[in-house]
Amino acid sequence: MLRAMSKQVGKVYLLGAGPGDPGLITCKALRLLEEADVVLHDALIHPELLRHCKTGAQVRFVGKRGGDPKNRQSSINEALIDEARAGHTVVRLKGGDPFLFGRGSEEAEALGAAGIPFEVVPGVPSPMAATAYAGISLTHRELSSSVAYVTATESPEKDRSAHDWAKLATATQTLVLFMGMRKLDVLMQLLMEHGRAADTPAAVVQSASLPSQRTIIGQVSTIAKLAQDANIGMPALTIVGDVVSLRHRLRWYDRKALFGKRIWVTRMSHQASDFSALLRDAGAMPLEAATIVLESLAQSAQVRAAIKTLEDYRWVLFTSANGVHCFFEALQNEGLDARAFGHGKIATIGPATAMALKHYGLRADITPQEYVAESLTEALLASDSKGLKGAKVLIARAQSARDVLPKTLKEAGATVDVLAVYRTKQPTEEAIQELKQSIVNRQVDAVTFTSSSTVEHAVQLLGNEAKDLLSQLVIACIGPITAQTAKNMGLKVDVQAKVTRLLG
Numbered sequence: 001m002l003r004a005m006s007k008q009v010g011k012v013y014l015l016g017a018g019p020g021d022p023g024l025i026t027c028k029a030l031r032l033l034e035e036a037d038v039v040l041h042d043a044l045i046h047p048e049l050l051r052h053c054k055t056g057a058q059v060r061f062v063g064k065r066g067g068d069p070k071n072r073q074s075s076i077n078e079a080l081i082d083e084a085r086a087g088h089t090v091v092r093l094k095g096g097d098p099f100l101f102g103r104g105s106e107e108a109e110a111l112g113a114a115g116i117p118f119e120v121v122p123g124v125p126s127p128m129a130a131t132a133y134a135g136i137s138l139t140h141r142e143l144s145s146s147v148a149y150v151t152a153t154e155s156p157e158k159d160r161s162a163h164d165w166a167k168l169a170t171a172t173q174t175l176v177l178f179m180g181m182r183k184l185d186v187l188m189q190l191l192m193e194h195g196r197a198a199d200t201p202a203a204v205v206q207s208a209s210l211p212s213q214r215t216i217i218g219q220v221s222t223i224a225k226l227a228q229d230a231n232i233g234m235p236a237l238t239i240v241g242d243v244v245s246l247r248h249r250l251r252w253y254d255r256k257a258l259f260g261k262r263i264w265v266t267r268m269s270h271q272a273s274d275f276s277a278l279l280r281d282a283g284a285m286p287l288e289a290a291t292i293v294l295e296s297l298a299q300s301a302q303v304r305a306a307i308k309t310l311e312d313y314r315w316v317l318f319t320s321a322n323g324v325h326c327f328f329e330a331l332q333n334e335g336l337d338a339r340a341f342g343h344g345k346i347a348t349i350g351p352a353t354a355m356a357l358k359h360y361g362l363r364a365d366i367t368p369q370e371y372v373a374e375s376l377t378e379a380l381l382a383s384d385s386k387g388l389k390g391a392k393v394l395i396a397r398a399q400s401a402r403d404v405l406p407k408t409l410k411e412a413g414a415t416v417d418v419l420a421v422y423r424t425k426q427p428t429e430e431a432i433q434e435l436k437q438s439i440v441n442r443q444v445d446a447v448t449f450t451s452s453s454t455v456e457h458a459v460q461l462l463g464n465e466a467k468d469l470l471s472q473l474v475i476a477c478i479g480p481i482t483a484q485t486a487k488n489m490g491l492k493v494d495v496q497a498k499v500t501r502l503l504g
Contacts, residue, residue, distance in 0.1 A: 010037070010084040012111055014104045016097040016123015017041075021209035022048040023277070024129065029121045036091035038083045040076065044095040044235060046210075051273060058083075073103060077110035084116045095235075096126040101151045101178050127176045130208035130237045134215045135251030136244055143242040144173035152180030152187060169194035174241035181236050185224035191240065196220055201244035206236040209253075211260055211285035217247060256283030264435075264447040264473070266291045266454040271321070275450070287444060289435045291457035292424035294322055297399070298330035306394060306419050307334050311342030313417075314391040315380065318364075319349045319401065320451075321356035326421040327396045328360050338362050349376050377408040389413030398453070399423035424453060432461050439469045446474035452485035459489050467491070 013032045018024035025033075033039065034052050041050065043063030053059050062076050076092075083090045098104025098120055111118045127149060131138050138147050148171060150163065168175075169191045180187050184204075192198050198221035206214045218226040220240060227236075253259065261284045265272050268290045276286035297303055307330050310316070318324050331340060338361055347366040348354040354364040366383055368375035381388060391414045395406055399420035406416045426432070438444050447470065449455045455477075459466040467490055476495035477483035483496045 008087055009116065010086065010088040010090060012080050012084050012090045012092060012107075012116055012118040013121060014092045014098040014107060014118060015094065015121045016102075016104075016125075017045050017049055017093050017095055018124040019096055019126040019129035019209045020044065020046060020207060021129070021133075021280070022046040023280070024124045024209060025049060026121065026123065029123065032121065033091055033093065035089060037088040038090045039093055040079060040083075040090070041093040042095050045093055048273065048276070049093070073106060077107055080107060080111060081114045081116055084111070094123070097123045100125045100149070126178075126208060126235075127237055127239075130205040131176075131239060131243075133209045133213060133253040134203065134205045134239075135247040135249070135253070136203060136205075136239055137246055137250065138174055138176070138239075138243065140243050140246065143246070146172035147174045147176065148172040149176050149178065151178040152183060153178070165190045165194045169196045172241075174239065174243050177238040177240070179234070180238055181227070181232065181234055184227060184238060187238075188220050188224050191220055196240070200240060201242055203239045203244045203247065204232055204236050205239070206232050206234075208235075208237065211262075211280065211283055213254065215247070215251075215254065217244065253283065259283030260285065261445045262287055262443055264289060264444050266448060266458055267450050268292060268294050268322075275448070287438065289431065289438075290427060291454050291461055293427055294326075294422055294424055296326045296329055296422050297420055298326050298333055298422075300420075303327075303330045303419060303421055304334065306417065307331060307336065307340065310340045310394070311344065312392055313344050313394045315345050315347060315393045315414075316341060317347045317349075317376065317393065317395045317397075317405070318353050318357065319376075319395065319397045319405065321353050323396045323398065323421050324348075324353060324356040324360070327419075330421065347376060347380060374404060374408070377405060377412070380409070381412060387413065391415065393417070394419055396421045400453070402452070424457065426457065426461050436462065436465065436469065439472060442472075444473060446476060448476045448478075449482050449486060450478045452482050455482060455485045455489060455491070459491075 015029040015032060017029065030052060033049065034054055036053065036057055038058045039053050040060050040062045050059055062079065080090055080092060092107060094102050094104055096102060104120065108118055108120065127138065139145060148168065150168065177187060198219065200220045202218055202220050202223040204216045204223060204227045214230070214232060216223065216226050216230050216232060223238070258279065263279055263284045263286055265276055265286050265288045267275055272288045272290070276288060279286045318327070331337060345365040346357065346362060348357055348364040351367060354367045357364055366379045368379040388409060389412070393409055393414045393416045395416065396419050399422070406418050409416045449458070462469050470491055474494045475486060475491055477486055477493050478497050480496065483493045486493050
């Protein structure tokens with residue numbers, strides 16, 4: 001009798017996520033994150049990274065904060081081993097680099113002892129990012145040719161500190177202290193007592209590589225008081241050495257146009273990441289809080305019926321990327337693909353919609369220069385030598401939308417079918433109240449509207465307080481139609497894009 005085969009053991013990947021900025025994760029780490037069955041992550045992982053986890057993956061927070069026993073290291077080790085033994089591909093996602101004061105080596109030891117295969121993928125270490133983003137070089141040909149990394153938090157099992165401050169204080173020209181904010185005054189005193197000059201430049205960098213980054217500059221004798229007065233908290237690194245003096249020449253990150261600005265992104269969550277990345281590139285801190293939530297109507301009887309007669313239409317028009325995705329969801333549900341369009345032509349209202357179409361292997365026959373319904377109608381009339389009289393046209397769009405496009409096409413003689421492929425609804429009441437509180441507490445500086453519907457839903461969900469709350473913010477609109485909608489609702493538009501950049 002054949003013996004049942006035991007389940008194959010999985011594998012654990014210890015990934016360094018980098019210091020904070022989600023763009024600093026390595027290509028290899030990102031690929032493994034996308035493939036993982038189970039992801040165990042720390043507290044300082046940027047939430048943007050977790051969006052890359054595949055559908056159905058188990059994503060669990062196992063971070064530890066200030067001695068909180070909630071997730072002891074031993075329980076994390078056990079979880080890694082158990083998940084791998086269950087046959088899963090496991091990612092342990094750690095801030096910075098796994099082996100630099102990250103206890104990744106302890107996890108690797110536990111995995112090795114249990115016979116679990118593992119790999120380590122290095123990440124950008126926090127001191128590299130903190131100094132680079134603060135405009136401080138760790139080394140410099142004229143100022144420093146040696147660096148030491150020191151943790152101020154050692155194993156509680158040690159009966160005394162392993163640091164020999166008599167040697168360490170002056171052993172290297174640049175000294176980087178991890179996790180030392182709670183006793184920074186004591187650490188600086190130790191340095192001075194053991195030979196480090198009191199006037200040696202020193203810096204503290206909090207939240208390195210993020211738009212919330214703060215940098216305090218002083219000297220060994222003053223930096224602790226300056227950091228305390230500025231209410232600097234964790235996570236933060238302290239850099240000691242003459243290289244700190246380079247900041248006035250090398251700083252770049254906190255000089256970005258939108259550095260530190262907190263900007264409310266009203267796009268739906270599945271579309272917000274590209275826009276948020278653009279904002280982060282400009283130094284801003286995106287607050288993703290969609291004013292609308294999308295619900296696909298791909299399974300509706302109307303959509304399914306239209307799909308079956310798709311080849312009868314001379315033109316199929318898409319007015320948003322959401323419409324494209326929901327329409328193709330319906331196609332795939334019926335076991336069809338792009339061939340279902342037959343000899344029909346396709347038009348899109350703008351480049352983002354055209355790009356969504358290209359994702360399914362189709363190129364739009366028409367995309368107008370101006371991304372409004374009127375321009376799309378004009379482009380159709382100009383391009384169709386037969387004219388539109390008697391032409392069957394299908395418009396795949398949201399359940400609620402402007403009537404300009406179907407009205408003008410009908411006036412041109414077309415037979416128009418409007419197909420609702422998705423609808424929108426409000427976020428939860430909890431999310432709405434959280435957003436209101438953020439505005440009241442001055443935790444938002446600006447709001448970006450990328451469509452008329454985002455304006456309308458923002459005003460609706462903020463209720464009677466909408467105008468008062470929004471008047472506290474800089475209001476930016478993607479184009480003239482969106483701006484006009486905002487003005488019609490009594491809002492003052494501060495910024496209107498002259499050229500609409502592709503957002504996907």
